Each structure stands twice: as C-alpha cells, then as structure tokens.
Amino acid sequence: MAFLHRHRWLTPYALLAPGIAWLLIFFVVPLGFLGYQSLEERDPVALTSSFSWAWHNYADAITTYHTQFVRSLEYAGLATLIALVVSYPLAYFIAFRGGQWKNLLLLLIVAPFFVTYLIRTLAWQNILADNGAVVGFLRDVHVLGADGRLLQTGTAVVAGITYNFLPFMALPLYVSLEQIDVRLLEAAEDLYASKLHAFLRVTLPLSLPGVFAGTLLTFIPAMGDFINAQLLGSPRNHMIGNVIQARFLDLNDYPEAAALSFVLMAAILIAVIVYARMLGTEKLTG
Amino acid sequence: MTAAAERLVGRRTISPPARAWSFAKRHALTAYAILAFAYFLLPIAVVVLFSFNDPAGRFNYVWEGFTFRNWKNWDAVPGLTDAIKISLEIAVLSSILATIFGTLIALALVRYGFRGRGPTNLLIFLPMSTPEIVMGASLLTLFLTLSVATGFTTILIAHIMFCISFVVVTVKARLVGFDRHLEEAAMDLGANEWTTFQKVTLPLIMPAILAGALLSFALSIDDFVITYFNSGNTVTFPIFVWGAARVATPPQINVIGTVIFVVAVGLMLGNVLFQRRRARTGS
Numbered sequence: 001m002a003f004l005h006r007h008r009w010l011t012p013y014a015l016l017a018p019g020i021a022w023l024l025i026f027f028v029v030p031l032g033f034l035g036y037q038s039l040e041e042r043d044p045v046a047l048t049s050s051f052s053w054a055w056h057n058y059a060d061a062i063t064t065y066h067t068q069f070v071r072s073l074e075y076a077g078l079a080t081l082i083a084l085v086v087s088y089p090l091a092y093f094i095a096f097r098g099g100q101w102k103n104l105l106l107l108l109i110v111a112p113f114f115v116t117y118l119i120r121t122l123a124w125q126n127i128l129a130d131n132g133a134v135v136g137f138l139r140d141v142h143v144l145g146a147d148g149r150l151l152q153t154g155t156a157v158v159a160g161i162t163y164n165f166l167p168f169m170a171l172p173l174y175v176s177l178e179q180i181d182v183r184l185l186e187a188a189e190d191l192y193a194s195k196l197h198a199f200l201r202v203t204l205p206l207s208l209p210g211v212f213a214g215t216l217l218t219f220i221p222a223m224g225d226f227i228n229a230q231l232l233g234s235p236r237n238h239m240i241g242n243v244i245q246a247r248f249l250d251l252n253d254y255p256e257a258a259a260l261s262f263v264l265m266a267a268i269l270i271a272v273i274v275y276a277r278m279l280g281t282e283k284l285t286g
Numbered sequence: 287m288t289a290a291a292e293r294l295v296g297r298r299t300i301s302p303p304a305r306a307w308s309f310a311k312r313h314a315l316t317a318y319a320i321l322a323f324a325y326f327l328l329p330i331a332v333v334v335l336f337s338f339n340d341p342a343g344r345f346n347y348v349w350e351g352f353t354f355r356n357w358k359n360w361d362a363v364p365g366l367t368d369a370i371k372i373s374l375e376i377a378v379l380s381s382i383l384a385t386i387f388g389t390l391i392a393l394a395l396v397r398y399g400f401r402g403r404g405p406t407n408l409l410i411f412l413p414m415s416t417p418e419i420v421m422g423a424s425l426l427t428l429f430l431t432l433s434v435a436t437g438f439t440t441i442l443i444a445h446i447m448f449c450i451s452f453v454v455v456t457v458k459a460r461l462v463g464f465d466r467h468l469e470e471a472a473m474d475l476g477a478n479e480w481t482t483f484q485k486v487t488l489p490l491i492m493p494a495i496l497a498g499a500l501l502s503f504a505l506s507i508d509d510f511v512i513t514y515f516n517s518g519n520t521v522t523f524p525i526f527v528w529g530a531a532r533v534a535t536p537p538q539i540n541v542i543g544t545v546i547f548v549v550a551v552g553l554m555l556g557n558v559l560f561q562r563r564r565a566r567t568g569s
Contacts, residue, residue: 012398016406019387019450023409026447030424037427086322093319103558107551108323112330114550117508118527119543122535123329126336129347166326216415224417227510231531241419248423249515258427261420268417 038258049255057259065243065260069267072239075154075229076222077271079161080169083218084211086162087170091210092203095177106174113167121231124160125151128232152234160228168217176210177203212279216272223268240264330547337540344534356537363536369526370542372438373507376522380445381502387446388453388502389495395454396461413451421448422515429516436518444516445506452505453498460494504550 038057040049062069094105112120128134128150138144150156180203188198226241240260247257336346340353361367395406413421425444429436468490472482510524517525527539 009400012394012400015390015394015398016400019391019454020406020409022387022447023413023450026425026428026443027413027421028409030421030428033427033431034420034424037431086325089315089318090322093315097315097319100562103561105323107554107558109326111547111551111554112326114504114508115330115333115543115547116524116527118510118524118531119333119539120329122527122531122539123332123336126332126347127329131348163325163329220415220417224419224511226419241417244419244423245514248426254427254430257423261423264417265420 034258034261037254038262040255040258042253042255047252054255057255058263061256061259061263065240068238068240068243069263071154071237072223072241072264073267073271075158075161075237075239076219076225079158079165079222080215080219082158082162083166083169084173084215087166087173087214088211091170091173091177095174095180096182102178106171109170109174110167117164118227118231120164121160121227124156124163124232128156128159151232152237154233154237156232157228157237157239160232161222161225164225164228165218165222168221169214172213172217173207173210176207176213180206208279212276215275219271220268223271224264333540333543333547337537337544339537339540341537346535346537346540356541360538360541363538365521366526366536366538366542369521369523372520373523376438376442376445377503377506380442380449380506381499384446384449384502385453385495385499388450388498389457389491391450391454392457392461396458396464410451410454413448414455418448418509418511419515422512425512426515436516437520440516440518441513441520441522444512445502445509448509448512449502449505452501453495456498456501457491457494460491464490500553507546 036051037049039051039054040057041052041054042049090109094102094109098105115123126132130149130151135144135148135150138150139146139148144150150159184202184206185198188202189195193201224241226239226245229237229239229242241264244257244260244264247253247260336349337356338352338354339346339349340351340355341347342350391406391410394400395403422444425440425447426436428434429440434440464487469482469486472486473479477485508524510528513522514525514528521529523542530536530539
C-alpha cells in the first residue's frame with residue numbers, strides 16, 4: 001500500500017495486472033500456440049506432428065473444406081438476416097410503444113436464453129419433428145411433400161441458428177432505438193414527412209449502429225457454431241465448426257484443425273470488413 | 287390522438303373494409319410483437335411441457351402422456367446430479383474471480399490515464415468477438431503442448447478467461463456515468479482514498495458489479511463449446527446434455543432446464559420490480 005502510494009503511476013498497472021495477465025496467458029498465448037501448430041507437418045502413419053513451416057495445411061484446409069466454408073457463410077448470413085428482420089420491428093415496438101412495460105418486455109426477450117443452449121436446441125428437435133405440428137401443417141398445405149421433413153435439412157439448421165442467437169440481435173437494436181430523441185421524429189412530421197419517410201430518413205439511419213452491432217454479435221458466433229448442424233442437420237449440412245471439432249477431438253489431426261481455425265477467423269474478418277464498408281460505419285460511429 | 291378524435295375518424299370512414307384496414311394499420315405492429323414474443327417463448331413452452339412427458343423409448347421426442355414422475359425422480363438419472371454440482375461449482379468460482387479481475391480492469395480504464403490503453407481495450411474486445419470454437423481449440427492446444435491434464439481446473443481457467451471481458455464492459459458503463467463530485471466531496475470531508483473507495487465508489491458501482499457477476503454466472507453455466515474442448519473426463523451439465531442427446535434424452539434434462547429458467551427469470555423479475563418500486567418511491 002505504502003509502496004503504491006509513493007509510486008502513484010503504478011496504480012493502474014497494479015489494477016490491470018491480474019486480469020490482463022489472465023487474458024494474455026489464456027487467450028493470446030494459446031492463439032500463438034494454435035498458429036505454431038497450424039504449421040506443423042503431420043506424419044500420417046505415426047500420427048505425430050512436428051514443426052516444419054507447413055503452409056500447405058492452409059491450402060489443404062481451403063481446398064478440402066471449401067464447401068463447408070461456403071455453407072457456413074450461407075447459413076450464418078441467412079440466419080443473421082432473418083434474425084434482423086424478425087427482431088427489428090420487435091425492438092422498435094418495445095422502444096417506442098413499451099412505455100412503463102419496457103423492462104418487462106425486455107425480460108421476455110432475454111428469458112428464453114436462460115434455458116441451456118443445448119436444451120433449447122433439443123426443443124427445436126421436438127418442434128420440427130416428423131410427426132410434429134409444424135411438419136404436419138406444411139405437408140397439408142403442400143409446402144412439403146407427403147414424406148417431406150424438416151429435421152436433417154438445412155432449413156432446420158438455419159432455423160436453429162436464427163433462434164439461438166436472437167437476443168444478440170434484438171438487444172443492440174433495442175439500445176440504439178431507445179436512444180433516439182423522439183423530438184427528431186416530431187420535427188420530421190412537423191416538416192410534413194410522412195410516417196414512412198420519417199422512419200426511412202430519421203429512425204433507420206439513427207439505428208444503424210445497433211444494426212451493425214447486432215449483425216456482428218449474431219454472425220460471428222453463428223459462423224463458428226457446430227451444435228445446430230449436429231443436432232438439427234445431417235452430415236450434408238455440416239458447417240466448418242463441425243469439421244474443426246471432428247478434426248480436433250475425434251481425429252486428433254491438430255495441424256489441420258488449427259489451420260482451419262485460422263481460415264475461419266480470416267473468413268469472419270473479411271466478411272466483417274466488407275459489411276462495414278457496405279454500411280459505411282466509419283461515417284456512422286465517427 | 288384523443289379517444290374522441292379517434293371516434294370521429296372512425297365515423298368518417300364508412301365502409302367496413304376501409305375501417306378494417308385502418309384498424310389493421312393501427313394495430314399491425316402490436317400484433318406482430320405478440321407473434322414475435324410467441325416465437326421467442328415457444329421453445330421454452332416445449333421444454334417445460336416435455337418435462338411432464340412420459341416417453342415410451344429412450345428419447346423424449348414424442349408426446350406420450352402426462353406424468354409428474356420426472357419431477358419427483360429428478361435425480362434418478364445416473365451422473366446428472368454430479369454434472370449439475372460441477373457446473374454450479376465452476377460457475378460460482380469463475381464468476382467470483384472474473385468479477386474481481388474485470389472490475390479492477392474497468393477501474394483502471396476509467397479512472398487512470400496510462401500508456402497502453404489502446405491495446406488493453408483491444409485485448410478486452412477480442413475474446414468477445416472470437417468464435418468460441420477457436421478459443422476452445424487454442425486453449426486445448428496450450429494445455430496439450432504443456433501436457434496439462436484437462437479437467438475441472440482447465441474448465442475453470444477457460445470460464446474465467448471468457449467472462450472477464452463481459453464484466454469489464456458492464457462495470458465500465460456504470461463508471462463512465464458516475465458523478466465524480468461525490469468522491470471529491472468525500473475527500474473534502476477528510477476521507478482518504480481507500481475510505482472513499484470503500485464508502486462511496488464501491489456502493490455506487492455495486493449494481494454493475496453484481497450484474498457482471500450474474501452475467502458471468504449465466505455464461506459459465508451455459509457454456510458448452512469451450513468447455514467441451516477443455517473438459518477431459520469432467521462432465522458439466524451442458525456436456526451431460528450433449529452426451530445424452532446421442533444415446534438417450536431423459537425428461538429429467540427438461541426438468542433441470544425448467545428449474546434453471548424459473549430461477550433466472552425469477553431473479554430478473556425481482557430485479558425489475560424492485561427497480562420500478564425504487565423509481566416510484568425515489569422520485
């Protein structure tokens with residue numbers, strides 16, 4: 001204590017030390033180890049691996065598993081888009097019509113996600129089951145054939161991913177909509193903007209930071225997910241997460257799995273940069 | 287629009303279709319919100335409903351009939367109680383440690399100028415934006431390389447790691463909106479730095495610290511992916527469910543899911559009502 005008193009400039013570092021050390025040792029350093037491992041050569045007979053700048057692991061990862069990469073992008077992108085379309089009007093409703101019930105309505109949004117992730121996904125197995133009401137209805141209206149099914153299809157996987165990450169979309173949207181000054185909307189209406197016009201020119205642009213945050217918070221975990229594809233899909237719907245998981249834990253092919261992990265991170269990074277450019281966030285967040 | 291004006295508008299639109307259209311337009315958003323809430327809550331209803339199911343086979347898939355048996359014999363499945371115990375232990379320990387580490391970082395970030403603030407912020411942000419599978423895989427690589435046996439300790443290490451950032455963000459938000467004059471007043475009244483922190487700062491940021499701890503607890507008890515990579519032979523509740531999903535899903539899983547849900551919602555509901563009451567009596 002006395003020592004810290006004499007060297008006041010040390011205080012912030014003392015506060016940071018334990019947490020930052022933890023993150024460095026158990027987050028940054030492991031990524032380094034993963035990078036090292038991704039360049040190891042695996043002996044296919046002895047099943048051991050040793051370091052040898054094996055950049056071909058990356059080339060192999062992309063050529064062998066590009067279908068799973070593309071599928072992950074497709075599923076995660078689609079799920080993010082649906083989550084956005086579903087959540088936006090709901091967040092809008094709570095922010096502008098919620099009144100004194102706002103917190104309670106938010107609770108309704110968050111509450112489902114206190115049921116364990118895996119149990120939630122198993123519940124979708126129940127809902128989409130072959131003899132369930134949803135499949136029955138879709139068969140009756142001939143959207144599905146007489147023996148058509150939802151489980152073990154891409155539709156079920158996308159439905160599961162969409163549902164499982166909904167609060168990550170809805171909450172940032174709500175926060176950005178909540179902050180909008182209602183007087184701006186009144187001003188727009190005073191200036192003879194129609195309701196639609198006021199929404200398109202005032203509300204929507206002001207909520208874009210929330211759209212951006214929500215999209216990223218949904219898309220990133222969705223890209224790496226393997227639970228939905230495992231429980232709701234068939235091997236034909238496997239995503240890159242399934243491949244990494246299997247390579248790592250079932251086949252113990254660590255170099256390939258490590259290379260795949262880095263390609264996944266790169267794919268996410270590229271997707272995020274492209275998306276940020278499209279939305280023009282530099283201008284938005286300043 | 288006042289009620290009278292609304293009635294006037296209603297009278298002017300004579301034709302029923304037009305009236306129906308205006309009614310639909312006015313209530314479309316509300317109707318949508320009700321549908322959306324139904325969608326959010328449907329799987330939960332299914333989880334609760336199937337906790338009362340009396341399944342015929344090994345899988346709790348199809349509705350067979352109502353029974354209380356699963357609730358009475360909630361601990362009848364071998365391994366389930368142990369898994370819950372381990373999950374709770376890890377959640378308590380990791381949320382305590384992550385909350386301490388995260389709160390200290392938040393204090394340093396908001397209260398002090400120091401070199402390396404940019405990298406620190408980046409280091410806080412990165413774990414929140416890295417896919418879980420990459421974090422899980424890289425931690426396992428670390429443990430494998432150093433030949434550390436995976437198990438309870440490694441799960442705990444991982445959970446503390448991914449919870450810290452969330453605590454920092456939560457506590458930081460509260461500290462930024464904090465009235466520094468209160469601390470200056472305490473100092474003016476002769477309190478030293480430590481007393482001021484203990485008597486003024488800490489009580490004021492306590493709600494955020496508790497929120498961070500609760501968030502960590504929820505993240506820890508629900509985590510599957512990172513845990514799966516670093517668990518060795520240790521079985522947490524989510525890992526138990528995962529294993530069960532492959533061979534047999536006892537309805538007791540739904541019982542536990544329902545209990546976790548009710549406890550969590552009860553806590554949050556209590557918090558919401560408490561704040562509403564405080565807001566009403568406080569103002």
